[in-house]
Amino acid sequence: MTTELMNEIQNGVNVQALLDARTALEAAPEAAKFTWRAQCEWLDGVHSRTSISGFFGLGEDKTRPSAHVVETDHPAEFAAPDAAATPVEVVLSGLAGCLTAGVAAVAENRGVKLRSVSASVEADMDIAGILGIDADVRNGFSAIRVEFDIDADASSEDIAALVAQSQKRSAVFDILTNPTAVHVSTTGQK
Amino acid sequence: MTRNHVDTAIVGGGQAGLAMSRELTMRGIDHLVLEKGMIGNAWRTARWDSLRLLTPNWANGLPGRPYGGPSFHGFMSATEFAESLTRYASFISAPLVENVCVHGARALPGGFELATSEGPISCRTLVAASGGAVRPVVPAMATAVPKHVFQTDPGSYKRPSDLPDGGVLVVGASASGVQIARELQLSGRRVTLAVGTHVRLPRNYRGRDIEWWLDAIGALDESLDDVDDLTRVRRTPSPQLIGGTDPVDLTALNRLGVEIVGRLTDIRGGRALFSGGLAHLCQAADLKLGRLLDRIDIWAAERSPGAALMPSTRPSATPLPTAPRLSLDFGSGEIASVVWATGFRPANEWFRDLPVFDRRGRLVHDGGIVAGAPGLYVLGLPFLRRRRSLQISGAGPDTRDIAHHLDLHLRHNAAA
Numbered sequence: 001m002t003t004e005l006m007n008e009i010q011n012g013v014n015v016q017a018l019l020d021a022r023t024a025l026e027a028a029p030e031a032a033k034f035t036w037r038a039q040c041e042w043l044d045g046v047h048s049r050t051s052i053s054g055f056f057g058l059g060e061d062k063t064r065p066s067a068h069v070v071e072t073d074h075p076a077e078f079a080a081p082d083a084a085a086t087p088v089e090v091v092l093s094g095l096a097g098c099l100t101a102g103v104a105a106v107a108e109n110r111g112v113k114l115r116s117v118s119a120s121v122e123a124d125m126d127i128a129g130i131l132g133i134d135a136d137v138r139n140g141f142s143a144i145r146v147e148f149d150i151d152a153d154a155s156s157e158d159i160a161a162l163v164a165q166s167q168k169r170s171a172v173f174d175i176l177t178n179p180t181a182v183h184v185s186t187t188g189q190k
Numbered sequence: 191m192t193r194n195h196v197d198t199a200i201v202g203g204g205q206a207g208l209a210m211s212r213e214l215t216m217r218g219i220d221h222l223v224l225e226k227g228m229i230g231n232a233w234r235t236a237r238w239d240s241l242r243l244l245t246p247n248w249a250n251g252l253p254g255r256p257y258g259g260p261s262f263h264g265f266m267s268a269t270e271f272a273e274s275l276t277r278y279a280s281f282i283s284a285p286l287v288e289n290v291c292v293h294g295a296r297a298l299p300g301g302f303e304l305a306t307s308e309g310p311i312s313c314r315t316l317v318a319a320s321g322g323a324v325r326p327v328v329p330a331m332a333t334a335v336p337k338h339v340f341q342t343d344p345g346s347y348k349r350p351s352d353l354p355d356g357g358v359l360v361v362g363a364s365a366s367g368v369q370i371a372r373e374l375q376l377s378g379r380r381v382t383l384a385v386g387t388h389v390r391l392p393r394n395y396r397g398r399d400i401e402w403w404l405d406a407i408g409a410l411d412e413s414l415d416d417v418d419d420l421t422r423v424r425r426t427p428s429p430q431l432i433g434g435t436d437p438v439d440l441t442a443l444n445r446l447g448v449e450i451v452g453r454l455t456d457i458r459g460g461r462a463l464f465s466g467g468l469a470h471l472c473q474a475a476d477l478k479l480g481r482l483l484d485r486i487d488i489w490a491a492e493r494s495p496g497a498a499l500m501p502s503t504r505p506s507a508t509p510l511p512t513a514p515r516l517s518l519d520f521g522s523g524e525i526a527s528v529v530w531a532t533g534f535r536p537a538n539e540w541f542r543d544l545p546v547f548d549r550r551g552r553l554v555h556d557g558g559i560v561a562g563a564p565g566l567y568v569l570g571l572p573f574l575r576r577r578r579s580l581q582i583s584g585a586g587p588d589t590r591d592i593a594h595h596l597d598l599h600l601r602h603n604a605a606a
Contacts, residue, residue, distance in 0.1 A: 143513065157484075161477050167470040177466035178455045 013101075013108040031058045038070075046080050047073040088141070092121045095172045099146060102166030107152065112162065115151040144176065196222045197600060199304055199313035201292050201540065203229045203284070205275060206569035207319035209253045209585035211284040213593035219600065223286045224306065229279050230272030232324055236345045237268045240373055242433025244365055245401050245581055252278050253586035263399070265433030271582075292320075295541040297563055300603060302544075314603070315565040315596050318541060322571035322580060323534035332530060334457035336520045340527040344370060347529060350377035356526025357381070359462065359518065361454050363388045364427035367531030368438040374529070375448050382518065382525070383443060384464055386453035390439050390475040390508070391429040395486060397500040400431070407489045409482075410578035414557055417573070424572045427533070440472065440508050451515050462518040462525075472508040479505065536571060558592050565599055567592050 025032040034057040040050040053067035071084035078086075085093070096119045107114050123144040129137035150159050167173050198214055200207045203225030214221045228234060242265040243250055250271065251257045255278055259266075266274070279286055287308070294305040301314040326343035335341060340354050344366040350373055360371040363385040375381040391400050404410050417423045432438045440450055452465035487502050518525060538553060546562035548554050553568060557575040560566040571579065575591055578584035 157477065157480060160473070161481075164470065164474040164477055167467070168474065173467065173470070177452070177470075179458070179463050 010111070010113045011104045011108045013105045015105060015108045018105065019109075033057075043071075045073070046078070047071065047083050088123065088125065091176075092123055092144070095144065095170075095176060096121045096146065098170045098172035099148075099163075099166050102170050103148070103150065103162050106162045106165045106169075107154075110158075110162070112152050112154045112158065115153075116149075117151075118149045120147045120149075121145070193222065194310060195312045196220055197313065198222075198315045198317060198596065199224060199302070199311055200317040200319055201304070202319035202321060202570075203275075203279065203286060203288070204232065204319065204321060204570065205230075205252060205582050205585045206321075206589065207317070208275060208279055208282065208284055209589040210317050210319060210569060210593060211279075211286075212253055212282040213589045214596075215282065215284075217593060217597050219593075219597065221285060222311070223279075223284050224290050224292055224304075224311075225286060225288045226291045228272075228276070228288055229286070230275040232321055233268045233272040233275070236324065238344060238347050238370065239349045241268045241369070242266060243268070243271055243582070244428070244431045244433055245583070246399050249401050249405070250274075250582040252582070253589070255281055267433075292540045294543060296543055297545075301565060302563075315567070315599060316541075316563075317567045317569060317592075317596070318538060319569040320537045320540065322536045322574075324537035325535050326530065327533045327535050328530040329532055331454075331457045332528070335528055336460055339520055339525060341530065342527065343530045343532075345534070350374050350379065353379070353527045353529075355379070357524045358527045358529060359384065359454075359525050360529045360531055362386065362427075362531035362533065363430065363440065364531065364533070365429060365431055365438075367529070368430045368440075368443060369432050370529055370531055371443055371448050372432070372436070372438055372446065375443070375446050380447070380449075380524075381443075382449045382451055382515075383440075384451050384454040384462075385440065385468060385471060386465075387427060387471055388440075388475050389427055389429040390479045390505075391431055391482075392439075392479075392505055393431060393435060393437065395483060396490070396502060397498075403486045404577075406493075407486055409485075410576070410581070410583070412577045414573075414575060420573065423577075426572070439505070441506070444509060449515065450511060451518075457520075460520045462520065464514070464516050464518070466514075466516060468514050469510045472510055476507050538568075541566070558588060559595055565596075565603070567596055 034055060036055050038050050038052045040048050042048050048071065050070045050072070051067040052070065054061060054063045056062070070090060072087045072090055073083040074080035074086050075082045100117055100119050103117055104114060121144065123141040125141050126134075126137045128134040129139040148163050150162070152159060154162070197219055198221035200210050200221060200223045203223050207223050207225070208229070211221060211223050225231060246262075247257045247259060247264050247266055248262045250266065252274075291307040292304050293307070295302050295316065298312065301312060302316045304311045304313065304316070326345040328343055332341060342352070347370060353374070357380040358374050359382045360367050360374065361384045363371075363383055367383065371381050371383045393400060395403060414420060430439045436442070444450055450468070452468035453471070454462055455465050456463045483502070483504060490497065490499055536553070544563045544566065546553055546555070546560050546566065554560070554562055555568055558568050558571070560568060568574070569588060569592065570585070573579055574584070575588050576584065579588050
């Protein structure tokens with residue numbers, strides 16, 4: 001029953017390919033080890049451009065046909081030209097994109113036809129932290145809220161279960177909710 | 191003096207080993223049950239004082255010996271259960287050797303040789319019934335807890351007075367964690383409970399014990415073919431239940447004053463760091479509970495529409511703290527003890543030399559039949575053959591299936 005539904009792609013996610021990859025990688029655990037990369041160049045002021053092209057995965061370096069570019073800047077309230085979104089907003093877009101992709105993939109796997117999915121994301125920040133006004137205030141978000149509005153052929157419980165399963169398997173949700181060791185080093189000074 | 195050759199050696203004299211002994215006796219198979227301590231050793235020695243079985247007495251009968259005591263709907267203590275096992279061993283005339291320690295096992299042509307404290311014992315078939323949930327698993331980060339903090343686990347913890355005065359961080363919210371958190375909070379200590387993936391179950395639903403429902407709707411008899419992700423099912427934590435009527439879910443613990451925080455993810459620089467994903471795990475547990483109760487309601491409506499059941503009252507959603515704590519400073523003195531209720535693993539070190547473990551050290555078996563060492567069988571693991579495998583009532587059907595396979599193995603590999 002589920003097989004029929006999976007073969008008939010509804011939401012545009014090739015779940016069968018993902019399930020096949022899971023089976024293959026269970027047998028070849030080294031191939032599952034990926035390294036993601038991004039290359040950032042400072043442009044001017046607080047404006048930077050990050051290009052994203054290669055990554056390591058399935059045992060080898062991969063290069064995309066063309067690089068993706070993400071720019072970051074800051075709005076006028078931070079005395080900047082607002083040439084692009086702030087880095088923290090790009091983080092929110094990463095969370096929303098990851099959870100939304102998860103909803104679509106889980107829905108596909110469960111045979112749920114999605115008509116529309118939208119996610120509103122909000123994050124609170126006290127900038128007394130980044131401005132060094134109050135040492136007790138952290139730099140980052142104090143809370144993030146994601147609100148999904150999903151129209152699909154499913155009960156509200158089933159839709160809630162899609163969102164729950166998406167969180168369970170979301171890389172960005174994990175990155176934001178659990179600590180990660182971050183190592184920053186410097187090279188290039190002549 | 192212990193015999194040094196048997197057709198079948200059963201290692202472990204708990205409910206699984208004894209049920210297996212009964213099956214083998216009925217089939218006329220020569221065997222010994224080797225128990226490292228007294229019958230029901232783990233139930234007597236490796237559990238806390240207040241522990242009662244999670245299942246009501248009526249569900250804890252042993253094969254051929256249903257519960258016959260005075261309190262059908264009560265919950266017996268771990269020691270009472272161990273005593274019922276001792277009575278069962280004589281009821282079935284189990285060929286039992288107590289106080290014998292099995293240190294190792296190696297494969298021989300046509301069987302195995304056990305290294306024991308009574309000398310070598312060879313056998314044609316070997317049944318590992320030494321328990322699926324015996325050794326507490328404590329994560330490596332425990333070594334990062336500062337020295338002044340007392341640490342224990344559910345295998346060593348006995349009672350609240352064992353702990354120094356002061357706050358307690360209980361890590362893990364399955365049956366052990368929630369029960370220990372509750373009694374520590376009631377002892378006057380301030381308890382913080384770190385909650386990962388958990389299973390919420392009500393003790394009672396519509397006037398019947400949840401075990402009654404799980405049995406009635408057939409959930410406990412679901413077999414290996416009925417689940418699509420066996421690895422995940424086998425790793426499911428034990429439910430937030432206690433042997434008794436007190437609720438021990440997060441709602442109840444929160445009401446008692448226990449502070450609920452996310453999964454403990456790391457200890458760095460003397461600080462415990464908790465996941466910010468608590469709300470997700472609570473919602474996931476509530477959703478899963480809702481699906482189970484839906485299934486029960488549907489079954490009740492279809493199968494016993496005239497039954498005098500109480501109305502369907504659903505537990506309310508787990509109350510979520512608006513801003514759960516994300517870290518805790520051991521240096522503040524707030525926490526005097528940590529209880530690692532982070533799960534148990536099987537006591538299978540004694541056969542670690544047999545080629546039956548995968549690269550991550552997990553025993554490879556198919557419903558208790560171990561293909562890597564023909565003639566080796568394992569019992570008492572989570573979802574070994576069916577959902578009830580880890581329950582007392584799982585010992586009967588699991589040992590019946592496995593004894594059948596073992597019997598055929600002996601016949602097909604008859605001694606020359």
